[in-house]
Amino acid sequence: MTIQDQSFSASGAAFPAPDRINVTRAGGPVLSVKRVLDVILSLIALILLLPVFGAIALAVVWDSGEPVFFRQRRIGRHGKVFNIYKFRTMHVLEDGAEIVQAFKGDARITRIGHFLRVTSLDELPQLWNVLKGEMSLVGPRPHAIAHDEYYSALIQNYHLRYAVKPGITGWAQINGARGATPLLSDMQTRIDFDIQYVERESLWLYLQILARTPLVVLGRRNAV
Numbered sequence: 001m002t003i004q005d006q007s008f009s010a011s012g013a014a015f016p017a018p019d020r021i022n023v024t025r026a027g028g029p030v031l032s033v034k035r036v037l038d039v040i041l042s043l044i045a046l047i048l049l050l051p052v053f054g055a056i057a058l059a060v061v062w063d064s065g066e067p068v069f070f071r072q073r074r075i076g077r078h079g080k081v082f083n084i085y086k087f088r089t090m091h092v093l094e095d096g097a098e099i100v101q102a103f104k105g106d107a108r109i110t111r112i113g114h115f116l117r118v119t120s121l122d123e124l125p126q127l128w129n130v131l132k133g134e135m136s137l138v139g140p141r142p143h144a145i146a147h148d149e150y151y152s153a154l155i156q157n158y159h160l161r162y163a164v165k166p167g168i169t170g171w172a173q174i175n176g177a178r179g180a181t182p183l184l185s186d187m188q189t190r191i192d193f194d195i196q197y198v199e200r201e202s203l204w205l206y207l208q209i210l211a212r213t214p215l216v217v218l219g220r221r222n223a224v
Contacts, residue, residue, distance in 0.1 A: 030201070030202060030203050033203055034136065034138075034203060034206055035133075035136075037137070037206070038130050038131075038136050038137050039130075039131060041137060041210075042127040042128075042130040042131045042137065043131060045127050046127050046128070046131065049124060049127075052121075052124070053124065053125075056068075056087050056112075056116065056121060056124075057087075059112045060087060060088055060110075060112055060113075062112075063110050063111050063112040063113075064088075064091065064110045064111075064112070064113075067088055067093075068087065068088060069085055069086065069087060069088060069125060070085070070086045070087065070088040070089070070090070070093060070122075071083045071084070071085055071086075072084055072086075072144060073144075073145055074142035074143065074144065074145065074166065075142060075143075075145060075148050075162060075166075076134055076135070076142065076162070076165060076166055077162060077163070077164060077165045077166070078162060078163075079162055080134075081145070082129065082134040082135075084126060084129060084134075084135075084142060085125035085126060085128055085129060086122045086123060086125055086126065087116055087121065087122040087124065087125060088110075088113070088122075089109055089110060089112075089113030089114070089116050089117050089122050090102070090106075090108045090109055090110060090113055091108050091109075091110060092108050099144045099146045099147065101147070101180055101181065102117070102180060103180050103182070104180070119217065120217045123168055126168045127168070130168065134165070135165055135166050135167060135168065136164070136165040136166070136167045136168075137167060137168055137169065137206075137210060138167040138168075138169060138170060138205075138206045138209045138210060139164050139165045139166045139167030139170055139197070140161040140164065140166055140167065140170050140171075140172065140194035140197065140198075141166060141167065141169075141170055141172065141173065141178075141190075142166035151187055151191070154184060155184075155187065155188055155191050157191075157195060158191055160194075160195050160198055161191065161194040161195065161198060163198050164197070164198055164201060169209060169210070169213040169216075170193070170194065170197060170209065171193045171194065171196060171197035171205070171209060172189075172190045172191075172193035172194055172197075173213070173216060174209055174212045174213060174216050175193055176216075177189050177190040177193050178190075178216075
């Protein structure tokens with residue numbers, strides 16, 4: 001199946017209510033250690049990267065004006081809605097019932113936005129989401145709500161990815177399942193990796209994904 005125009009409409013009916021995606025996961029020391037690492041590492045990164053944040057903010061304003069940040073509603077663990085933060089990379093600020101997925105050559109992407117997206121620097125503000133406890137450094141990447149509604153009706157067990165916190169990086173991303181998903185099979189592959197992570201979640205896998213992420217970013221594989 002091909003998603004011809006990469007446009008996704010939120011019908012309000014396909015996506016299960018939060019109480020239907022409250023998938024049970026074991027807690028315990030692993031989750032506690034991960035949360036401690038999330039807080040420590042994200043706080044250190046935010047402090048060390050302050051000059052980078054400033055430089056990117058100036059570049060965004062110089063290139064296309066304000067706002068510097070892009071905010072969009074996403075679905076987190078157990079169906080809880082939160083606002084994800086990114087550096088703005090487009091001329092539009094879509095967060096409604098219909099969202100067009102970014103694609104190569106997309107005219108909506110700004111000049112500096114292209115660089116930020118292929119280097120994943122646009123994702124850095126999500127360190128604040130991690131510090132707030134809405135995200136983890138590692139987990140399934142959260143999608144726009146309109147995309148969640150669309151794909152949840154087409155992909156079996158799509159909702160299982162909400163058993164854990166969404167992440168800045170994840171098992172799917174380090175295995176090449178990142179970027180645009182013009183084919184349904186592209187998203188199916190990503191969700192398969194997400195579910196593998198949910199089933200295998202451990203401190204070792206968390207650390208392994210963190211260690212491999214810089215290599216994936218430098219390789220710019222499938223980045224848009």
